[in-house]
Amino acid sequence: QTFSLPDLPYDYGALEPAISGEIMQLHHQKHHQTYITNYNKALEQLNDAIEKGDSAAVVKLQSAIKFNGGGHVNHSIFWKNLAPVREGGGELPHGSLGWAIDADFGSLEKLIQLMNAEGAALRGSGWVWLALDKELKKLVVETTANQDPLVTKGPTLVPLLGIDVWEHAYYLQYKNVRPDYLKNIWKVMNWKYASEVYAKECPSS
């Protein structure tokens, strides 16, 4: 199976002024596409190696699969996490997710504060996540390095929202001021998507 670049559910400029059209286009067409291209290549090499029984090659390919496969997984979620304001971007979560946020973090403001702090403190490249721990039935904030998918932090973690804090996600617009990017991205956060994922995992009885 080969993977291909998913379409963005909105125009490149639709998230302005929170995220510039220039960034969205580069991020989608160049960065995400490159992860997919390299992921496909690595998978092909992996299949070859498995068929030949070349275990050393299988092991050697793991990092390329993690980097590029992880990049594909994470960015596919990311595009769905964002929405133009006119399509509900920034609208606060209601229903079961809203209550869970209050229960597990005290308030939405506290959750946002925590995610922004974790995102700003993350060294180098990575992601900050709002996750559901399926087993503990709790919401948690997690970070992952580079393109490690959330599941590498725990097999029971389900991503609800992820914020890309690699410099390519914000540099052209925000330069070194990552905290401003983090402050503004909430204006286009697609809480509807997060609520749907949450409701599916935790259907209210």
Add this chain to the structure above:
Amino acid sequence: MVPAAATAASLNCALFHRQGGLNRATRGLQWTKKQCTRKPGPAIITAKFELKPPPYPLNALEPHMSKDTLEYHWGKHHRAYVDNLNKQIVGTELDSMPLEDVVIVTYNKGDMLPAFNNAAQAWNHEFFWGCMKPGGGGKPSGELLQLIERDFGSFEKFVEEFKSAAATQFGSGWAWLVYKANRLDVENAVNPRPLEEDKKLVVVKSSNAVNPLVWDYSPLLTIDVWEHAYYLDFQNRRPDYISTFMEKLVSWEAASARLEVAKAQAAEREKEQRKRDEAEDIQGSEAVEMYVDGETEDSGAD
């Protein structure tokens, strides 16, 4: 603008500080949290590390590296590392040490102490500016070229390996040409008897703030591959940035100067090691003599 000569001299001083100020005993010290936290006291004196300007004006690397990039990269990123480092170490033991020593001590064999990130990044960036010059590029000459040809096969093969390391450092990090004086690749071991054959040039890459000082290598050349280093000028096109760096920016004079310093340091360490070994040998033989002269339990008595 800081004259290039002055910058080279201050770089040499920093490197000799490392050699003189950090012997193996210090390396073995356990730096407890207590020693690295601030002592209470009267008015805060700011810690001493300075943000030195690059050895050329901020627009001097155009069009290969824009003034904008230098203004943000040096003026914001590098400045923040220095300012935050000073805040972290003021009033602690780390405040009295040369920057290279702070890097090695806070690396703490991989269990990094809080100041490591800022210390290493402060060091890395100061080093990086010195790796470039207006009108850079071309080929090295003299001994550096000889060693490159010896250890990589050819200058072109070295360039290929260096560019590949820079392109495949995933996420944030650096690629390096280093002078390796010890054969052993085991993390905590130091080769007790480095031979001439052990010493060679190697390309390595590191992630985030890590640099080869912590592996006991002597860096000769680096390229910053954090996205902030190239995004304004090249966006996602890291390979183009790397090629431009090699063809138009790299200062081989600076790298050659560092090779001289690295070799001198290695020779100095060997000399000191030989002295220590001789001292131990003398002690050892004295002990044997004492044993033979005196009566022992094993002297064959029934």
